[in-house]
Amino acid sequence: MKNLLFDYHLHSLHSPDGSMTIDTIVKRAQELGLAEICITDHVEVDNSFGAEWQTSKEQVKVQLDELNRFKEQSNGYVKKGVELAFPDNDPGTVEDMRELVNPGDYDYSIASLHQYKGDSPFSGTFFDEHTLPEAAATYVKWINERIREFPLDYFDCVGHIDFVVKGPHGIEDPSLSLTYFEEELRELFRYLIDNGKTFEVNTSAYKSLPGKKVHGLDWLTLFAEMGGEFVVIGSDAHKEEYIGYRLDDALALVQEAGIPYVATFDKHQPVLHKVK
Numbered sequence: 001m002k003n004l005l006f007d008y009h010l011h012s013l014h015s016p017d018g019s020m021t022i023d024t025i026v027k028r029a030q031e032l033g034l035a036e037i038c039i040t041d042h043v044e045v046d047n048s049f050g051a052e053w054q055t056s057k058e059q060v061k062v063q064l065d066e067l068n069r070f071k072e073q074s075n076g077y078v079k080k081g082v083e084l085a086f087p088d089n090d091p092g093t094v095e096d097m098r099e100l101v102n103p104g105d106y107d108y109s110i111a112s113l114h115q116y117k118g119d120s121p122f123s124g125t126f127f128d129e130h131t132l133p134e135a136a137a138t139y140v141k142w143i144n145e146r147i148r149e150f151p152l153d154y155f156d157c158v159g160h161i162d163f164v165v166k167g168p169h170g171i172e173d174p175s176l177s178l179t180y181f182e183e184e185l186r187e188l189f190r191y192l193i194d195n196g197k198t199f200e201v202n203t204s205a206y207k208s209l210p211g212k213k214v215h216g217l218d219w220l221t222l223f224a225e226m227g228g229e230f231v232v233i234g235s236d237a238h239k240e241e242y243i244g245y246r247l248d249d250a251l252a253l254v255q256e257a258g259i260p261y262v263a264t265f266d267k268h269q270p271v272l273h274k275v276k
């Protein structure tokens with residue numbers, strides 16, 4: 001059977017919260033037998049998480065030089081990605097983002113929402129004010145409001161729609177049921193499908209779930225029913241031990257949901273791989 005283990009969300013030391021060299025990532029991915037990887041370091045246009053989070057032009061250049069070198073050295077095993085945050089605070093407008101990055105420099109771009117109106121969905125106040133179902137719905141609702149400003153040529157995929165689960169919420173089983181945010185997800189999926197985009201199955205939230213649990217079968221099934229043909233899978237690893245984390249579980253979920261393909265990307269063109 002064809003190897004479909006693609007890790008399309010990985011952070012190197014060129015992310016403010018990363019520590020691995022790209023060399024370490026590539027070696028580990030090859031040891032694990034992953035079929036292809038994409039390095040997706042953070043690019044953020046605002047500084048509400050601190051000055052070190054506001055990516056400079058120089059940092060973008062350093063990231064890109066490394067990505068170009070590794071893509072070439074590895075004959076395309078390593079793809080050039082970026083995790084581009086939704087502009088949220090001043091400074092941090094779409095114009096600032098356009099100034100900072102050129103999507104043509106990358107193979108793949110994830111649009112990720114990391115902030116909720118200047119606050120973090122990981123903060124205590126966010127969960128003081130929202131139950132888990134409300135947090136999930138509020139987060140995706142905010143993506144829906146903001147995504148129409150996000151230029152279509154600047155992203156291929158929306159990152160971690162279960163982002164709220166990744167934070168320190170203290171909930172024993174924070175698995176997200178479709179019933180928490182069906183209306184919001186329908187709106188998001190409609191927009192993505194109509195524009196040839198997709199969303200990501202991000203396996204890092206599985207760490208917060210008890211035992212070997214996964215979540216998302218119901219949302220992935222909805223995406224398939226609405227005509228969604230492909231998704232992208234990534235671990236969001238910032239540490240070596242999480243490279244390739246539970247990609248096989250995510251793949252099984254995609255297959256069970258009836259989504260026909262997982263995608264990899266080259267120069268923003270999706271390459272579709274049949275899941276059965």
Ligand SMILES: [Zn+2]
Nearest residue numbers: 083112159160
């Ligand atoms: Zn992210």
Ligand SMILES: [Zn+2]
Nearest residue numbers: 009011083236
């Ligand atoms: Zn990430």
